[in-house]
């Protein structure tokens with residue numbers, strides 16, 4: 284059985300991969316989930332990270348993952364809810380499907396994992412952490428990612444409820460980033476426009492979120508709060 288595990292969802296690439304690598308190299312026992320195989324999975328296995336294939340698109344997929352954790356893990360140090368899909372509304376077709384998909388990954392998945400794995404978070408006899416990764420747009424809305432933003436707002440609200448429910452054994456906090464790292468398909472015009480949205484005007488990279496995760500893990504007195512990593516977007 285694995286003990287004192289840091290669990291990171293959706294960590295085969297980008298932010299989750301960077302966090303898993305750094306925490307594994309800091310001697311935390313790390314378990315990650317991935318939906319689609321990426322080369323990052325092999326990188327993590329070489330660092331001793333346990334990589335579990337999990338698709339949270341259905342309740343059955345979430346339940347199957349929770350069952351795996353309960354079978355193989357005796358205690359959890361932290362759960363980082365990183366898995367996410369950044370999907371915009373279809374301009375030509377109105378459908379509630381996107382709302383259900385965003386809710387599934389950003390709300391139902393953290394909700395069921397937190398409630399199911401609470402005993403393992405309390406089994407370590409040390410202060411444990413749940414971290415929800417949301418988005419800066421929770422505080423202002425988004426005209427192009429309406430369902431995404433609404434689901435991230437719900438995730439931010441879960442932070443308050445779970446922080447109340449799980450204190451004092453478990454801290455529950457939000458990391459709310461704006462631009463962290465562009466996607467390969469982002470064109471120069473989009474990149475230039477996006478960089479101008481913040482006061483600092485930079486693409487910080489994944490390490491910015493990794494640093495925030497480590498800050499929260501090392502804090503003994505923060506719960507039900509947000510760390511906003513947004514380059515001063517609110518100032519523009």
Ligand SMILES: NC(=O)C1=CN([C@@H]2O[C@H](COP(=O)(O)OP(=O)(O)OC[C@H]3O[C@@H](n4cnc5c(N)ncnc54)[C@H](OP(=O)(O)O)[C@@H]3O)[C@@H](O)[C@H]2O)C=CC1
Pocket residue numbers: 292293294295296297298299317318319337338339340364365366367368369388416417418419460461462463464465
């Ligand atoms: N990147 C940025 O600039 C910003 C990121 N954030 C937030 O930070 C976090 C990390 O961002 P980033 O690294 O870009 O994330 P990604 O967009 O790279 O997504 C991370 C992983 O989530 C997985 N995932 C998506 N849907 C599901 C599902 N239904 N079941 C299982 N896994 C799933 C994806 O798997 P698959 O590869 O199979 O699709 C993907 O590998 C996210 O929560 C994001 O919303 C917030 C603001 C800005």
Ligand SMILES: Nc1nc2c(c(=O)[nH]1)N=C([C@H](O)[C@@H](O)CO)CN2
Pocket residue numbers: 366367368369418460461462463464465466477
């Ligand atoms: N799951 C994801 N969420 C978000 C991403 C991403 O790539 N995956 N990217 C962004 C943007 O960087 C945005 O913050 C700036 O354009 C937002 N969320």
